Amino acid sequence: MSKHRSAPTLDDVAKAAGVSTATVSRCLNNPQQVVEATRQRVLCAVDELGYTPNFAARVMAAKRSFTIGAIIPTMENAIFARGLQAFQEELHKRGYTLLVSSSAYRPEAEEEQIRTLVARGADGLLLIGHDREEQIYDYLERQKVPALVAWSFNPTNRTPSVGFDNRQAMNTLAQQVIALGHRHLATISGISKGNDRARLRITGIKDAMAENGLAPDDLFVVETTYEIENGAEAFRDLMSYAPAPTAVLCGNDVLAVGAIRQAQEMGLRVPDDVSITGFDDIELARIVSPALTTVHVPHREMGQKAALELIHMIETSASGRSVELSTRLINRESLQAATV
Amino acid sequence: MSKHRSAPTLDDVAKAAGVSTATVSRCLNNPQQVVEATRQRVLCAVDELGYTPNFAARVMAAKRSFTIGAIIPTMENAIFARGLQAFQEELHKRGYTLLVSSSAYRPEAEEEQIRTLVARGADGLLLIGHDREEQIYDYLERQKVPALVAWSFNPTNRTPSVGFDNRQAMNTLAQQVIALGHRHLATISGISKGNDRARLRITGIKDAMAENGLAPDDLFVVETTYEIENGAEAFRDLMSYAPAPTAVLCGNDVLAVGAIRQAQEMGLRVPDDVSITGFDDIELARIVSPALTTVHVPHREMGQKAALELIHMIETSASGRSVELSTRLINRESLQAATV
């Protein structure tokens, strides 16, 4: 028990147990390959020395890290939290570890993070949405790192996806808004460049308008980043136009909450004076008052299925199948028939 | 340009540039050690081949990973989000990468994560609060991995901390509550076992009671995990006692929001019928209605200072100095004078 001893290695364990390093390694990774008696001896030595395998060495030798990387656009709000949580729980069950990083909605940052994660030996990657440069997919292919897209569904894409039809989901909501008599619609969207979810949601609204004899180009669109304050600001801009919209469909719940607060600040009652809807159905949607009418996204299911599919791709080198999930309209208090 | 070539290595770059691997390595890590002309040649080869260094190999050889690990009790709510964001931004500026994992408030999980992070070669660790088994600190010491505690401040502890005085902060709030005439106090706290922040906050309230001639033992305490629903449930329990508390001091904003919603559900007006306070001053505190009177914690400052201090410990092998930050009372709408 010398004081200055530093971290024990496989070798130390082997010596202590009187076996070769190979046997120790097998004990730890494929216990069934080593006979009971030896295994006991090794395991004893392991915790007597307080041995923890060196991860870098293991990755290097095995060329497997049992680590999966996920790059999400933001950690600042809870949009991705629940889905990612489910993703990681499922990974954990299967013996994988999740490494998360956030790109802050910046494509270059995302590319850098992808490279970083690959360099760190990630066995697979979870990406959000399909929109990114081809070269990134080439790179991933060359490095032989399987990738899976979530929060979006597009089976024709070269990368498989586990997600939902953003266009369709928003379309259904917009149909309902229009059915309630709203004729002047507006949307507060995320930045659509590089964000297929945002873009498709806008398209969903325009389609609904066209399908109901409204001119799609009349849709007021404000794009901004997903923060409550920005939702508020965008709402203020929107209401300065004439005729003011009677319904504001927000790209997500966070923006919607900002819009609601701003409306209240401006002395407008929601939904009496103006209807506001969200998207995602995160916790916030129920907490805010009035509670948000929104589109429920099965985040947990998506996270879990994505984990399963990605692991499958990794372990069988299969190319991956896309899976589509369905969303659901949640009617709460923030949407009401147009009064005009 | 063979199709089946896999990831290029240092060696490939060296060959392509007609130098040794040592030179390539130096180009990448200590550019000033290599003459301009050579450097150009090497850098060209690097991006011609699309080379990305293998992280595991680098860690192994250099025994440095420029990676810092943080284990937080939860990612589910935003309590740690802002501080961690600032922590990571500062790390990034200094060339470090952050790896985050969540222990779900389970000590064994935390220990496992600490080992995992160390095995992955983390150069340093950020931990939340001081409460954990001695053996963990021993382990860290043996592995020579510096650790820093945040969200708590206790300069006498063996591990340095960057945080605030939880007891004092809550004490100040409780003093004000009492000064407003409240005599029947209750608190909805996080689970205090293994959570010094929660415990100290309770102590802060009791001290304030004692200092004002109230019996500390009269404080109703309900402990629960930090989720909105649990805050709601706890509030219901609390109000079933007689005499019902006129002020409920919550261990954090999340619990307070749950309490407020439950109060509203029970037909109680906040703060007219019952005052409710939070702690942390996260975004939620301003969004909920009535807006929360709470204790503002300088999360960003804490994250940033922690990063600086931890890097300092890593790079100089210094033992680290604790730094204390101050909190501030934020008076919003949820606390009001007792009406009895």
Place this chain on the structure above:
DNA sequence: ATGTTAAATGCAAGCGCTTACATAGGCACT
């Protein structure tokens, strides 16, 4: 020219692990 010195580069030894292959017992048969 030659020696002296410093700067640039190369050489090669690991870092701690996994795993293909080699080896050695053990057992069941003949």
Place this chain on the structure above:
DNA sequence: AGTGCCTATGTAAGCGCTTGCATTTAACAT
């Protein structure tokens, strides 16, 4: 007892990088 085969274990070759030390090269003074 000998043969074959199966299983448990050992041997050693890397995995891709960094870095101390040795060597070469360049630069300058004499």
